[in-house]
Amino acid sequence: MTSTVTQAAGLLSKYKEKKVLVVGAHPDDIELGAGGTVARLAAQGSDVKMVVVCTPNNLAKRNAEARKAAEILGAGIEFLFPEKEMRVEDVKTYQLIDRIDRLVRELDPAVVITHAASNFHLDHVMVHKACVGAQRLHFFDMLCFYPTSCHPVSTPFHPQAYIDISGTIERKMAAINQHVTQFGCRGLTTDHYVAVAREYGRLAGVEYAEGLEVSRLNLG
Known part of the structure; x- marks a missing residue:
């Protein structure tokens, strides 16, 4: 297992000063599943952009929380x-795919990180499929997935890579703590x-x- 972490650390350094796109269905999803990895990538000089697809409620407050969280992690953010307030399920499939495709064309990221397919949330699965589908237009060097369920042991998530976030765990938790509107919701506690x-x-x-499922990896 330790060698997996070492290799993952080496892979992260490969993307120093490269563009990294991290996509989440809602505000807080990225921080929960990959906040430590985002902080580590940003700290090494990667150009990290967090993208939130939809905000289902408390639009102004939750988007403000997400901006503060992204700043703590050292990443840019786009909604x-x-x-308006909406769920991912409210977006027509072709519209979601079109937005993700345009985003990928504009950013030309080397790395894409998004939701895992094995998830209780339909909106997370929709975002996963749209990001995976974007490969038909653009070949990422690395495509990987994070878990977002509050209870990941209850979903079939099988990481192939582990990212050592011992140096960024405090920033991950500080970012999560920005999402005040979500405290008490779905078991969201720093503990x-x-x-x-x-x-x-x-x-x-x-x-x-943090664990990541790896779908695509170009070793160059």
Whole structure:
């Protein structure tokens, strides 16, 4: 397991000063599933953009929380459908695919990170499929997926890579703490996510880690 972490660390450094696109269905999804990885990529000099597809409620407050969280992680942020409160399910499939395709063409990212397919949330699965489908237009060097369920042990998520976030766990938790509107919702507590990171760290042989499923990896 430790060698997996070492290789992942080497892969991250490969994308220093490269563009990284991280997509989440809602505000807080990215921070919960990959906040430590985002912070680590940003700290090494990668150009990281977080993209939030939809905000289903409390539009102004939740988007403001997401902006603060992105700033803490060192990433830029964009809202794909910023004009009104809506769920991903409210977006026509072709519209979602078109927006993601345009985003990929504009950014030309080397790395794309988004939701895993194995997820209880239909909106997360829709975003996953749209990002995977964007490969027909653009070949990413790396495409990988993060878990976003509050209880990842209950979904069939099988990471092939572990990212050591021992140095960025505090920033991950600080970013999560910006989402005040979500406290008490779906078991969102810092204690829970610290425990998840500690468990991934145990599997990887480090203090704290995040797990990623790897779909595409160009070793160059």
